[in-house]
Amino acid sequence: MSVVLFTLGGTIAMAGAAPGGVVTRLTGAELTAAVPGLADLAEPLDVRDVRAVPSADLTYRQILDLVDAAGAAVAAGATGVVVTQGTDTLEESAFLADLVWPHQAPLVFTGAMRNPTLAGPDGPANLLAAARVAAAPAARDLGVLVAINDEIHAARFVRKTHSTSTAAFASPNAGPLGHVIEGEVRLLTRPPRVPLLPPVDPDRLAATRVALHTATLDDDVDLLDALARDRQGLVVGGFGVGHVRPALAPVLGALAERMPVVLTSRTGAGAVLRHTYGAVGSEADLQRRGLVNGGLLDPYKALVLLRLLLATGADRAEIAAAFARHG
Template sequence: MLIMRHAIYARCLAAALAAAAALLPARAALAQETAALPRVAVLATGGTIAGQADTRAANAYNAGAVGAQQLVQAVPGIDKLARLSTEQVASIGSQDMNDKVWFALARRIQALFDHNEADAVVITHGTDTLEETAFFLDNVLHTDKPVVLVGSMRPSTATSADGPSNLYEAVEVAASPSARGRGVMVVLNDTIQSARGTTKTNTTSVQTFASPNSGPIGYVDPASVRFFTPAFQPDAHKYALPSGDQLPRVEIVYSHANMDGVPVEHAIASGAKGIVLAGVGDGNTSQSALEALQRAAKQGIVVVRSTRVGSGFVNRNVEVNDDTSGFAVSLDLNPQKARVLTQLLIANGVTAPAQVQKAFAATY
């Protein structure tokens, strides 16, 4: 009986060893396939994409409640696109986005690329200020490797959450060989937008991000990534991060009917180094406000005319004499992005109106 048991055990052991040996080639092939995938670092900052429902209202939620690893684990098949690592940089709603987080992101991304620790980066972010973060990073990162910002309009606990599909496609774009040399991109709702062109256009729609003046640079679905524009990301117009964790103070002044110069005077009194006018029409405003802006320019404050209108360019010397007033115009940049660029210019010692204007026109 004992001999029979040993024989049965030996046969079972041999069968198990044979089965394991048969799996070795498949496992080796899988390991080889995984090693060939690009390395994508997912940096989380919070936002709706990481939101959880709250009982205070039917559509209420708390932003930034879900961690980076949880976000990735909730997306089926995402591990087949890239070798993923996750880091939690912040856990805030993007209405609270600030210079400190911007600097932390910029330095971490640059370090990941400089030390060859990642082939691409995906940043999860709230949608409210996503375009500003994207534009800031596009102006300070020195790399041709893909950086993609992604968010969602519905929290992770919603019955029709858009975050998982958006995150899947953001990683898909970041991992694509054709994504190199395109600067910082924004991916939501199957659409790829440039950092300069895109803006949030709707309070709640999942199709909120659009590029009114330039259009999207591509589209993505689970099977394909398609770009419509050539890859071209010159490094000549990048800016250095200032020391510390804060950019110079630049205020946005919003133009409206019956406006006086008080908002401009308040900006001057608050110590603003720059003022961006969210003007009516082609970046215009009342005579009183214009005179206050002219006084600001004479004091050495950088003044940039932008527009509160959702699309179109602000041109020089149309209704306002920019040459004599010492103003620059934002061209296609909306007020919030014009503010970011003005901050970077001042931080890098660019304050003369002609040089400021040259920087705004750098890509045209």
């Protein structure tokens, strides 16, 4: 039995100085060699370098390919799987993986906020914690997890909430599922898993495009039409509980007649309401115009879910039902 580590680059694997900043140089073997205590774990680590790219350059297809490789590792006997990547898109990668991860074995994402050239880099501790979570019986059947800063988060809830802090990751709507304390994995709650999405055809996924519009003060109505052109779906990050300026409401209603339009909140926590406010541009008004309520999902996770649903051929009713389950 072993824990398999897939490395995708990012701050956790950066070292050395280049003109203009640090660069990715550490292989998985070099990365793990720098982690005190990792070699002493009961489960040996099977290190597999995938690619060293900034997380901003990752694609859905790459993440889905990684999920397939992780699944093959579990089928071959791995106790769990760890993925290291850059933190900029970690919340989206983990959520994407969670939508299709069918195994009881933990799939654990982690990364770092401080690169190894800085004082107090957090990468080694995060990698050690992630390996412990991936090997822990208590972490089974929780789907995809994020282990960072000695906290354990569910992929469906976690968000990056700070640009530089080592405590950047939080789950504003749920809190962490548990912690790693003195090397022990302590799970405090076990949310039920949400049904998985059906398999996604990679070519169809590549051809499926979804736009994201975030509501702003004095919003540009004309921009919305241009943004949604040649797209199969749209996610709206509305004000507060799901509001937009009144002038946007009929435009969004017209778009909802030809594509799924999902309403979320730009705030980063809390749900889109359903029937509290009734003015033009309110959540109730937008739902009457055909927008799908995104619930507790933030705009970025809603975009991931909508794009995968569209790529599987889901119709409007199936999309609304999926957001009711996941949101």
